[in-house]
Structures are given as structure tokens and as C-alpha cells.
Amino acid sequence: GENVEQHPSTLSVQEGDSAVIKCTYSDSASNYFPWYKQELGKGPQLIIDIRSNVGEKKDQRIAVTLNKTAKHFSLHITETQPEDSAVYFCAASTPPGTYKYIFGTGTRLKVLA
């Protein structure tokens, strides 16, 4: 079946440094890739997304890049702050164009003050 692989599973960075989380997907026809942030005891919340017709998208300190040829996409967080500490999930829409996702297994990000 379709799957999304996410790495690393845990990531520790110093405050102010950058963090990068990577995902690969298996269905070359997937066309929508969201990133969710989940804080302890809460539901996931969308932080940024990208569609397959775009290679990069930025929103303040957060950016997502997509390489359709290699079937991978990445989340970049610059100037990390303690409040960025959370679990981050990537996802890919599948079947393409549907309203269903396959999620990655998550990355626990710790920003050290």
C-alpha cells in the first residue's frame, strides 16, 4: 500500500538553530502535502502545506520544499524557539486529489534553551 516515511524520529536543536524534517512518499500521483504540529495533549494543527505544482512555500520562520522527481518533501524551521518543541507530522494525499491522507510516523522536536 501507499506509505509516507518520515525522518528523524527525534531531533534536538539549540534555540536559534534551524531544524529540518524530511519525508518521502510512494505514490507519484499524490498532489497535496500538509505538515501538522501536535502539542502535548492536543490534536494536530496544520502549520503549512504545499501542492504538487509548487516547489517551495514559506510562512515566516517555516518553509516547505517539494521534490516531485525524488518524491520527497521537507519542513524547515529557522531561528527555532522553545515553543517550537512539539511533534511534527507530514502527510500526503492519497489517492491523489482525494480528501484522505497517509501520515508519516512523526518527529519529536526539542528546542534546547
Add this chain to the structure above:
Amino acid sequence: DAGITQSPRHKVTETGTPVTLRCHQTENHRYMYWYRQDPGHGLRLIHYSYGVKDTDKGEVSDGYSVSRSKTEDFLLTLESATSSQTSVYFCAISESSGSFEQFFGPGTRLTVL
């Protein structure tokens, strides 16, 4: 925040008993989803609904059933709970206007003893 509530928020039950979890939305969104979240597995889709009385299976549907008799409510039933169904369950919603974003509820922690 999207108007999504889940009830109960916590439940402890015994093996073999039936359990029903409720998801209620006030956004009038067409699509509703049930996920389970387990360590090392991320979020996995159990069932989803694309309209009143229209439902379909996700990747981990065995042992679960759903019903949607009204736009605002989506019920998840464990006919005979097993210890392997101990998990955190999340409901999500999305609209059908071209945005693929899913909004998540606060989750229900279910423990099956």
C-alpha cells in the same frame, strides 16, 4: 479553532465491552474522519465519511464501525473492545470547496483493560 468536540475525552473499559466515541462539528463540513494514534505509527485512518450515511473504510478498519446520520455527528463504535484498541482517537473534518486541510478535534484517550 474549528468547532470540533469529541466525547468522552477519556474512557477506561474492559475487554469485550462495546464502546462508542462521538465526534460533533459545528462547521457544516462534508468530510469527517476517525484516526487512531499510537507510538511509532503516527496517525492511521480508521474510517471516513464523505456525506450523511456515506462512509468508507480506512487502513485500519477491522474491529470498528461508524455511522453518520447527521452532518454534524460521526460515531465510532468498537463492538467488542480488545486491548489492541487501547489508543488515542482523533476525529477530523474537512470541507469540499477545494481546500484539502483537515481540522482535528482534541482526541479521546481509550484504555481497554
